[in-house]
Amino acid sequence: MVTGSPPGTCAKQKRPKREAGFTLIEVLVALAVVAVSLSAIGALIAVTVRGARAVGGQLALVETARGILTGLPDRGDLAPGNMSGESAGYRWRVDVLPFYADFVDPDSGNWLPQTVVVRVQSPTGQILQLNTVRLRRRPAP
Numbered sequence: 001m002v003t004g005s006p007p008g009t010c011a012k013q014k015r016p017k018r019e020a021g022f023t024l025i026e027v028l029v030a031l032a033v034v035a036v037s038l039s040a041i042g043a044l045i046a047v048t049v050r051g052a053r054a055v056g057g058q059l060a061l062v063e064t065a066r067g068i069l070t071g072l073p074d075r076g077d078l079a080p081g082n083m084s085g086e087s088a089g090y091r092w093r094v095d096v097l098p099f100y101a102d103f104v105d106p107d108s109g110n111w112l113p114q115t116v117v118v119r120v121q122s123p124t125g126q127i128l129q130l131n132t133v134r135l136r137r138r139p140a141p
Helices: 024-070
Strands: 081-087 090-098 111-121 127-137
Touching: 024 081, 024 090, 024 111, 024 127
Parallel strands: none
Antiparallel strands: 081 090, 090 111, 111 127
16 A cells, blocks of 8 residues: 555556547647658658769769770871760760960970860760860871
């Protein structure tokens, strides 16, 4: 027997059945919290998937451009002009131009600098352009 309580009763009293369970307001608040949490998680997943696709597309562009640069003729055979084509749905164009700069004298030295511009367009429309300089041996007079 517990001291301080009337005889024949426990310290813990049971609730009447009509007070057991959750109220409608408590259930609605809990559902609202769950809905907000799920929508935030869904938005985060959507952003992550979009970012992953963008990175994948950019990597495919870079790899295609690298493949084109690797397949260019040797520096002695790389003549000024342009080439274009398509590879796995990616359209590409290579422009080989003389390199012009204030600090380069085109008449001196054994090498002629050339600007090489590689432009690749993906099937979705993304464009990647790489600009580089290659040296070509000056032809013997």
